[in-house]
Amino acid sequence: MNDDKLKDLFKTQTKKETENEPEDILQVVGFLVGSEEFAVPILSIQEIVKPIEFTRVPGTPNYVLGVFNLRGNVFPLINLRLKFGLPEIKQNKDTRYIVIKYNDEVAGFVIDKLTEAVRIKEADIDPTPETLNEEANLIYGIGKQKDRLITILKVEYLLKRAF
Template sequence: MSDKLKDIIKTQNEQQEPGIDHSDNIVQLVGFIIGEEEYAVPILTIQEIIKPISWTRVPQTPEYVLGVFNLRGSVIPLIDLRTKFGLPAKNHNDETRFFVLKQGDEVAGFVIDRLTAAIRIKKTDIGPPPDTIASDESMIDGVGKQAGRILTILKVNKLLERDF
């Protein structure tokens, strides 16, 4: 886990609200920005968050698959979430990060515009996806509401699903 993520988690733990039940009623997520929107995934599905490194383009893959990169001997596909979500591509900057998600045997890297924070949110503050997009095929697991902000919680299994 990167030092920045460890610092975010430490800060989040220090800022916990008194009186909140920190048992299974709390969901721990990592928030990130793509375009103008904030998204989140469960913290335990993140294997690593790193600064961008070089990757190799793979021919005949969808536009949003940038290619593959080598992370300590493992070759991992790299997916640009901006392009996957229908936004125009953007040059990487100092805030751009790659995060590596792992669920079971599935692993992939994703390009995000900016990391926001480790988030602890009550399950009761997470609603279902809007009816217009609620389906098993949707990437949206739910919508979290916290401190005046709304974040879209993504289904990790759908992000990791291979269609290339």
């Protein structure tokens, strides 16, 4: 997939209130993993659910918790804390499974806490810093929202690198 198609997935067109020029807006859902805030495009989210029972699968990486059944469909379940090299913690009242879909690929990701849906102007998203070469494919950019920074993840790479 080329970068232009990727950008189209992340953007929606809105009108500036004072002008007739279109303005690129990225609508994302934010969540915490550890103390960092991440986000994915809202259109890539199939569902967000409270933790449910899952079945371990032998021979998978430690961050793949197993599989879970959601309305008759079985999906892999990835712990983003472990995937991002953070220590595992016990699930609590804030823990959620965020089910992400890209094309025909679907997986559930364990997040520490859901934050909020956010609309970020494309102009307020900085490209991935060059020092993050290894993670460059995973990160779409760094969104600036008032007094905080949100790391926006590329869904297709998150799913591709999930296993």
